[in-house]
Amino acid sequence: MRIGILGTGAMARALGEQWERAGHDVVAGGRTRGGLRAAAEHGTDAVLLAVPYAAVVDVVAGLAGTLAGRVLIDCTNPVGPDFGLLTAGGPAAAERIAAAAPAARVVKAFNLCHESVWRLTPPVFAGRPLAVPLCGDDADALAVVRRLVRDLGCTPLHAGGLDRAGLVEATAALLIRLWVGEGADAQAIAPPLEFAGVSGSAARAGRRSGSS
Template identity: 85%
Template structure:
């Protein structure tokens, strides 16, 4: 696949490096230059990996180039004190979709720190990391599922883009538990067999 990455910081570098290892062609661009070239390059997928505060402006400026593209949103609208900057809605992913209405936005890769994406692969106690995906376009979801599997992870269907706010709120909660409380956030969910699901 040809993957364009909007951003050159930690998440962009971690995911881009792993996708290159998996055999994909990757081109990244920063806000100081190269964003348009990266978006044009990403004929199969474009990863949006700039700070949340900049995402709507970046996407709106590239709306024409992003038309028809699979646009992967890994941003987290989390502010000081671990508060959700989009509380009350719409979600970050929905704001991005509004800024580029002809792109196919998929929310993914936002629940883990960049260091997790540098693991080859991210497997814990023999269990591959699961990655929730929210999106409305079947083809776009199929593309992102493949990219998740190329990292050694398992994609999870978390619903349409209207559910992205729940995934973003989960990220805010996990970040608060990890950084604010020093807690093992993974311990908040029991194994499936104890979750009352049959």
């Protein structure tokens, strides 16, 4: 695939380097509008949005024409002081991004982990590959992002449409507070599937939905 990355920070480098190892053609751009536009134009298959949340709407709005029809992957987190959610009470970050570039096909993904996790080859813990929730409304765009998730050695999970992206963003805010603010093992808050009150048939259906 041809992947453009808007941003040159730690997340951009970590994901970009892994996708390059998987054989994709990756170009990242940042700081100048020309650099961002060149990266967006390169991303004919997908564009990763990896700039600070405070800048995302302006960046996307300025590139709305270039991003039209493209798969736009939002890995940003609208987390502010004291780990609060900056979008509380309003549209999710992913929804604001979609509104700024209405012809782009936005998918929320890759926002739950620190960049150091994406540098692992692969991110597998206690024999279990990392699961990556995806939110989006375009089936073809979701298929592209599922492939990119698998190319990292991870498992894609269907988390619903873009209207559920706010739940994933709120989860990130909670996890960041627990990890950074409390030094807690946040992974321990969720029991294994067999103890989650989910029937075997429902669990199998969920796994099929996430891997499709």
